[in-house]
Amino acid sequence: MRRYPTRNAALFHTLRRLVASLCCVFLFVQGVRYGRYHFFRPDPSWERVQARAVLVVGMDTSYYPFAVMQGERISGLDVDIALEIARRLGVRLQVAPMGVDGLYDALHTGVVDALISALPLDPFRLDTFLYVGAYLDGGYFLVSPKGLYQRMSDLEGKRIAAEYGSLGDEQARLWLRRLRSLRVQHYAEPSAALAAVAEGEADAALVDYLSARLWLHEHREADLRIAEQPIHSEGYHVVLRIQDLALASKVSEALEAMRADGSLAAIIARWLGEDRR
Amino acid sequence: MHTRLVDEVEDWKIWHTLRMVREMGATAIVELFPWAHIQPREGVYDWHHPDRIIRLARQQGLTVIARLGVVPAWARPDPRLQPTSLNYLAPERYADYAAFVAAFAARYRGEVTHIIPWNEPNLYFEWGFRRVTPEEYVEFLKLVYQAAHAANPEVQILGAALAPTLEPEDGANGMSDLIYLRRIYEAGGGAYFDALAVHTYGFTSPPDDPPAPDRLNFRRAELLFDIMRAFGDADKPIYITESSWNDHPRWTHAVRPSQRIEYTLAALRYAESTWQTVRNLCFWFFRAPTLYRNYMDGYAFVTVGFRPRPIYEEVRRWALGEREVP
Secondary structure: OOOOOOHHHHHHHHHHHHHHHHHHHHHHHHHHHOOOOHHHOOOOHHHHHHHHOEEEEEEEOEEOOOEEEEOOEEEOHHHHHHHHHHHHHOOEEEEEEEOHHHHHHHHHOOOOOEEEEEEEOOHHHOOOEEEEEEEEEOOEEEEEEOOOOOOHHHHOOEEEEEEOOOHHHHHHHHHHOOOOOEEEEEEOOHHHHHHHHHOOOOOEEEEEHHHHHHHHHHOOOOOEEEOOOOOEOOEEEEEEEOOOHHHHHHHHHHHHHHHHHOHHHHHHHHHHOOOOO | OEOOOOOOOOHHHHHHHHHHHHHHOOOEEEEEEEHHHHOOEOOEOOOHHHHHHHHHHHHOOOEEEEEEEOOOHHHOOOOOOOOOOOOOOOHHHHHHHHHHHHHHHHHOOOOOOEEEEOOOOOEOOOOOOOOOOHHHHHHHHHHHHHHHHHHOOOOEEEEOOOOOOOOOOOOOOEOOHHHHHHHHHHOOHHHHOOEEEEEEEOOOOOOOOOOOOOOOOHHHHHHHHHHHHHOOOOOOOEEEEEEEOOOOOOOOOOOOHHHHHHHHHHHHHHHHHHOOOEEEEOOEOOOOOOOOOOHHHHHOOEOOOOOEOHHHHHHHHHHOOOOOOO
16 A cells, blocks of 8 residues: 555545546547547438438538539539439439538538538638548649649749739749749639640649639630649548447548549549549 | 738737738728727726837838727627627627727827728628618717717828629628728718728729629729719828739639739729829738738738748839839
8 A cells, every 4th residue: 555654645645646537537538528439429421311312411512613503403513423422322313503602501400411512621620520531633734735843942043824812823922932943814704814824825734623623624625734733732521420430431421432543633624624634 | 901910929929920011012002890809898098019010010101091990899799698799899898998089089190190980881790790771880980980080180080981793782790891982971970981981892803894783803893983982072182091903822702923923014004093092002011921821811911920922022013113014
């Protein structure tokens, strides 16, 4: 048995242990309460979807080419991805059209099972939502003849075209301070920046991925390539409630399978044109 | 520049914001000072936060235009009897608000010379979900004006900026700003403000888009000036305390980033050359302490992390005379 020099020391030791034990119990209870430790909670999310045989997906249907509503018909890249995920899960897809501001509320309150709506990861929401596999990177990429320039550091002494005021412009301005010589050329739209590169007025353009893919699809004669890696990444994810781990796992598996067998790339190519990297 | 310092905690962030505002070339800030924060209990004032904002703004040589709003719990009905919003102020409590404005005006005499009592009172939401009536605002303004001038004769009381809206006279969400201002004058309200605060947003139109009663655009402000002129107030100073274009990629009322810069600079030039009685053109908003995570983020001039967006750089270049406006 442990001996203490005084009775006070023994009492202090006991008190310390008691406080530590209480803290552990408190943290455990809070953890369970706020859903940190899912193994203590049943997760019926996948069974629920299976029982209904319907996957309800929330989408902003005013954002071309991801989802647009024409009369009763909703179509777009996100719609096709959601259809393919639902098919692989063996359920029917039901799209819940809504405004972009209502998406997270609809998911949080259980109106929908998931969101597929060109949503980038928001670190502030990670306590409440799960972001499953980025199916597309809509960030800013360099576009140059034959993909000559892959990184901003390759542009020493070169001319870069960017949409005036855009995030690409913001990034280019940052690199003005990092390179000894860089000329930033401004254009009113990403398409004009890309056209400037195609015509030799600029060496590379820094534009968002969507604009680049759509422009290249319409200008097949232009020998421009999109860089392999983004300068500013913004992955679009499928979003689910944090407690719906079972459903998230199924969705993630479906997305991975789509990526592996090329069906994801085929859907993206259907809406954005071929991938020219 | 309209700043968002009321919910900023750290001194260095307030200081850094104000320094960047000054470096951009702005001479004034508009800032909300919530009554509920400053007077949390009846008769108890906590001036700590406004003191430091005003001190730091003065250090940067910036004029502070103070907007006073947000009603404390003690000045609203018991929520168990009547749930109310933070903008709800019953007429029997107007005197309490007037006393607060007077205390504010007296404390910052020589430091804050412009006070805006309330914000967009022509909106149902901003008027505490009470029926919007310009005549009631005149009663409110009269009390505030008299109390503030008694406490500090130098202070300028600005008539609250009205929300640009196409709502009819008895609209569900409020009242047309044009009808509201006209009725303020008809109720004799012109005697109770030294200057008028104005909100005017461009939305998707360029700044030279001509004004019309059925359009919301930058030059809609001129319709308000016409009303002032019609009531003999043509020379009264005007402070545009909110204006802007938004470049959020997913908002239907937004423009492209390039358009936002061009429109903003053209608006500055237009206001400077054409609007003789306009003293300041302030943009909504400089920086927020955290992201709104909606279209509002498309108004910011500087990121949450203090990285200047291109619009900041271009306005700064214009203010320094390094850039011509097309």
